Amino acid sequence: MGGSTNNYSFPYPYADEVVGASDxxxxxxxxxxxxxxxxxxxxxxxxxxxxxxxAVSTPTSIPLNTTVNPxxxxxxxxxxxxxxxxxxxQHLHVPSGLYWVTGAVGILSSFxxxxxxxxxxxNGTAVVRQRIFFPSSDPVNVRVAANVYMSAAGQINLSCxxxxxxxxxxxxxxxxxxxxxxPEDI
Amino acid sequence: xxxxxxxxxxxxxxEDYPNFARQLQAxxxxxxxxxxxxxxxxxxxxxxxxxxxxxxxxxxxxxxDWEIAPDNPPEYDLGGGILLNPDGYPAIVSSGWYxxxxxxxxxxxxxxxxxxxxxxxxxxxxxxTYPPVVTEYRMRDFLPSSAFSGGAGAQVExxxxxxxxxxxxxxxxxxxxxxxxxxxxxxxxxxxxIGPGTVII
Numbered sequence: 001m002g003g004s005t006n007n008y009s010f011p012y013p014y015a016d017e018v019v020g021a022s023d024x025x026x027x028x029x030x031x032x033x034x035x036x037x038x039x040x041x042x043x044x045x046x047x048x049x050x051x052x053x054x055a056v057s058t059p060t061s062i063p064l065n066t067t068v069n070p071x072x073x074x075x076x077x078x079x080x081x082x083x084x085x086x087x088x089x090q091h092l093h094v095p096s097g098l099y100w101v102t103g104a105v106g107i108l109s110s111f112x113x114x115x116x117x118x119x120x121x122x123n124g125t126a127v128v129r130q131r132i133f134f135p136s137s138d139p140v141n142v143r144v145a146a147n148v149y150m151s152a153a154g155q156i157n158l159s160c161x162x163x164x165x166x167x168x169x170x171x172x173x174x175x176x177x178x179x180x181x182x183p184e185d186i
Numbered sequence: 187x188x189x190x191x192x193x194x195x196x197x198x199x200x201e202d203y204p205n206f207a208r209q210l211q212a213x214x215x216x217x218x219x220x221x222x223x224x225x226x227x228x229x230x231x232x233x234x235x236x237x238x239x240x241x242x243x244x245x246x247x248x249x250x251d252w253e254i255a256p257d258n259p260p261e262y263d264l265g266g267g268i269l270l271n272p273d274g275y276p277a278i279v280s281s282g283w284y285x286x287x288x289x290x291x292x293x294x295x296x297x298x299x300x301x302x303x304x305x306x307x308x309x310x311x312x313x314x315t316y317p318p319v320v321t322e323y324r325m326r327d328f329l330p331s332s333a334f335s336g337g338a339g340a341q342v343e344x345x346x347x348x349x350x351x352x353x354x355x356x357x358x359x360x361x362x363x364x365x366x367x368x369x370x371x372x373x374x375x376x377x378x379x380i381g382p383g384t385v386i387i
Contacts, residue, residue: 005214015205133328163334
């Protein structure tokens with residue numbers, strides 16, 4: 001019968017006790033158990049992070065003055081097998097958590113004067129938008145990024161709106177979603 | 187004579203012939219302390235503090251800096267690590283590196299003056315010297331005429347990784363040059379602690 005440490009209850013004998021090999025073994029096993037549990041927690045911390053990237057690799061046509069959700073045709077990286085473009089090629093369906101979301105589109109069609117608005121949409125509502133005006137006829141690129149909190153499982157997507165003149169426009173793009181914190185931490 | 191391993195585990199040199207039970211206790215305590223310290227470091231490094239708040243203001247006049255604060259509580263604030271100053275500005279309560287970002291949607295209440303510009307800025311302040319602004323990051327959008335309002339106005343987003351000292355804070359500044367109309371603004375603000383680091387302000 002001895003004492004134990006403050007944080008992890010490692011056992012040790014009192015000074016007036018007879019010390020045997022079992023005391024050393026008990027201490028060694030308690031430390032081993034603590035480190036094993038700790039390693040499991042650290043591993044869980046790393047593996048809870050999901051990353052998904054979907055791309056519009058083949059340019060899709062977007063008309064003027066119409067908000068369009070780009071349809072993805074390629075899964076770039078999805079280590080947890082979350083993306084299912086066959087079931088829904090416009091949204092990434094994610095579990096609850098805090099996410100770092102980035103999106104970008106490129107517009108190949110030339111035009112004279114246009115404004116391009118790119119939005120990150122959470123469950124149908126815009127979280128953040130970027131609208132850029134382009135006066136020249138060169139192809140254009142717009143990007144947007146935000147922390148996005150999902151209080152429950154839901155969907156994240158991009159939407160693109162082109163105002164000005166001309167069209168339809170050939171658009172390609174990419175949507176990346178990285179989970180920073182899992183639901184177990186919220 | 188007590189000695190320690192590189193991780194701080196305590197043991198006694200054999201020639202000192204100590205009480206073996208006390209040796210075990212010293213070893214157990216030192217291992218316990220070392221693991222607890224490492225465990226807390228792991229939590230700090232893996233614990234991003236995120237803060238999302240929305241902001242709204244109306245009647246923003248042209249050619250004037252509007253410094254506004256979030257008007258809704260955070261969606262997410264892990265551990266309550268970030269506090270709002272009494273004046274509403276988000277305050278940083280622990281030093282480190284942060285990824286900060288803001289978004290503003292400028293909707294003119296009337297005509298868009300030709301070549302109007304819409305600017306969103308993130309200002310970093312030292313707590314003891316407000317004002318002046320210490321550091322700022324900005325994004326500027328440009329709408330040439332009312333033909334490009336399209337019900338969308340100007341939409342601007344900016345983010346930046348910065349090192350921030352304890353007690354410093356961030357403010358959001360809006361400006362536009364549309365002299366024909368005031369502007370209504372909605373937006374959002376977020377930040378996330380990405381780790382400890384060298385303080386730059």
